[in-house]
Amino acid sequence: MKGVKYDGEKPRWSLLPWREVNDIVKVLNHGATKYDDNNWQHVKPPKDRYFSAMHRHIYAWKTGEKIDPESGLPHLAHAGCCLLFLMWFDNEGIEDDI
Secondary structure, eight states: OOSOOOOTTSOOGGGSOHHHHHHHHHHHHHHHHHTOTTGGGGOSSHHHHHHHHHHHHHHHHHTTOOBOTTTOSBHHHHHHHHHHHHHHHHHHTOOOOO
C-alpha cells in the first residue's frame, strides 16, 4: 500500500480563511501592545464585557464603518476576537462575577 494517510477525521486547517485569521491575530497584537499579553483573560466581568464589545464592533460594521478608528483594523476582526474570547471563557468554565 503506497501513499495512504488516514487523516479523514482530523481537523482540516486548510479550510480556514487565513487573511481573516491574520486580521484577528493583528487585533490580538494590538491588545497585547495596548494592555499586556493575555490581559483579556483577566478582565472582569469577562463575558458581559466581551459580549458588549463584540456587538459594538458588529454595530459599527453594520452601520457602515468597516475599520476601527483606534486600531486601524477591521471591526469584524475585533468582533471575531471577542467571539474567540467568549468561547475560551466558556471552555474554561469562567463565569461573570457581577
